[in-house]
Amino acid sequence: MARPRQFDEENAVTSATHLFWRRGYHATSVRDLGDELKLTPSSLYRTFTDKHTLFVRALDRYRATESLEARRRLDATDRPVREVLREWLLWLVTCPADGESGRGCFVVNTATELGTTDEKVQQRTEAAFEVTRQALRSLLAEGRDHGELSGDLDTDAAAELLFTTVLGLRVRERAGHDLEHLTTAIDFAIRTLGPAPAASC
Amino acid sequence: MARPRQFDEENAVTSATHLFWRRGYHATSVRDLGDELKLTPSSLYRTFTDKHTLFVRALDRYRATESLEARRRLDATDRPVREVLREWLLWLVTCPADGESGRGCFVVNTATELGTTDEKVQQRTEAAFEVTRQALRSLLAEGRDHGELSGDLDTDAAAELLFTTVLGLRVRERAGHDLEHLTTAIDFAIRTLGPAPAASC
């Protein structure tokens, strides 16, 4: 058509994600975004319609990035379930610390800030939660099928607890709690799954 | 002195608490507060200095109210630990539903919204977290001393997990999750404490 964009739209969304993630929706102004993304208001609105739409895009981008990474870490089917789980949980509470801790999880922060008031946003946070919940269920079911977990274990109930624990861990990371304490909680959560059944060979 | 106040200051703080609780700090305007508390801006500022000070007072009031109720529920020393714990956890995810669910916990909402950016507020949220953590440690230690929990149980680690679970539960209540799922998580968390030791009589 005509003159092409002089900035990378995806980079801009990434920057917006970081800003919204750190400060939340209401505390981030359009001018803050403009400064961070190196965009004038006109370019910003032409490209992203409005603040709310940009926020939703940022949330979608975060979900895509994180669920990709999570899948990579959870699909290591050849390793012991407990080990995979432990490393994933530890990653969840250290990943935001790319030079800057205390950011927590963008989805959790958003869910608590906006609650159930914003329909579009709630759909996203709920979908993200469901992905994590299902991933945990699958992981545990797989562990039981592989004989790593007791057949007596109610894996769905355990997944429900682990999922709840994940949310709690991310709140605590946001609140600046020590990694040591979080690790204690994680290790105990894994012990919750019970001892490995005696090998049948 | 002179003309006395025509409104009840404590009632006003309570109303402010409800508003901040539901909407968060940034999304609640001084005019919203004025409408809710039936106060003109001048009265509001004369009485509470500014928005931030009122927020801190609201947070303190919430903490006082909740920790009082929590102590009442946790200090029932004559009842089984698991039962006390279960009822307390269930109460935590249903108490905000005084005709209106999805509010979560004011402290958790605040901690995730403001993170570590607001020093005064962070002191409060951290203190509130520490009270809960300690209450759980005491409860479990007491349960072990009473012979209801195994001597092998690492009660401090268990308390760490339970505390993390509490935060997760309150996020999920805020997010509108079914009570049924939360109950599943709670029951599994309690099962985590292991079976009661065989009676020694």
Place this chain on the structure above:
DNA sequence: GCAATTCGGGAGCGATCGCTCCCGTATGCG
């Protein structure tokens, strides 16, 4: 009763909010 003092109410401050419009410019298509 009188002076002192704080009250509730409202107008309105400067600043910032989300957002729009216009303009000169650079680019792609025929």
Place this chain on the structure above:
DNA sequence: CGCATACGGGAGCGATCGCTCCCGAATTGC
């Protein structure tokens, strides 16, 4: 080249933000 089109930049819109000041009214101590 010439036209259409989207660009980056900036001024500025009305609304709302947190907050202040001034007012007449009401209640106290003397």
